[in-house]
Amino acid sequence: MNHEIYVFGSICRGESCPTSDVDILVLPFTDDRSKFPTSWSIYAPELVREYFTKGRLFAWHLHLEARCIFSPHETPFLSALGAPAPYSTMSKDIDELEELLRETIHELESGTRNVVYELGIAYTAIRDLAMSASWALLGEPCFSSDAPYKLPDPCPLEFATYKQAMLARHSSTRGIEIGTDLDQAVNEIIRAPFGQWVASLRGGK
């Protein structure tokens, strides 16, 4: 058994809710990835090492949250890596996430048939924008799903609508049931002043 298994995500932050899942990270030290469920995150250890060296946000996510639950080594791989380099791609990540949010709002404005999917992507983009900006705005990265509401300039969307979008994402990724009356949430997301909000996130750079 030449691999390590970690848990990370909401369960490690004590943020469980009825639609929570368990994020599992596998670091295989051989090429055999096929024996793990497809829903698990599987990364080559050398790729993870590269993320730590380059200071990617995912490296910080793992460094701060991941808990090793199986390792054949005396010192688990992530512990041996130590702290990642400072987060180095915030500006680029914010640009890409803003593009993602803009695209999904465009889809919703255009009357897409993929309403649940697009609401879920809007949630992901908003959450990850906040996670990315938290590095500069909070002095440390915040990986809470509620990160957009923990910033000095919180997300300009009703929290209940944000949570509805989160459930849409959980429908996409976990197959949970979600009502089809989503017009209000769609309209609020279309109308919200995200351009100003993202500009305020960039101000923290």
Added chain:
Amino acid sequence: MKNTFLNRVSAERRVLSVVNELVPSNQQLTGLSGAAISRWRAVVGLDRTSSVSPILLAVAEQCQRLSDRSNETFMPIEEADSEKIEEHLVKLHRELERCL
């Protein structure tokens, strides 16, 4: 060049559109996870979707490969081979029109 999560969303959006153009909004396929596909099959009908399901699962796996088997959004850039997705999309469209 876009990061892999953006590539994945673009690909998933195209697949979902092919399906959701053909079903009522209360039967929409909400995502390409195994769980979302199973839920959709239960809503639309297991018999009606039996021949579509393997194609959906195959294209879902292909889309997932665009972001290294993870939902993580902060992934590095990689070249994505979209040819297989295009092949699956053609098959999917043909099969959906036949059985729905």
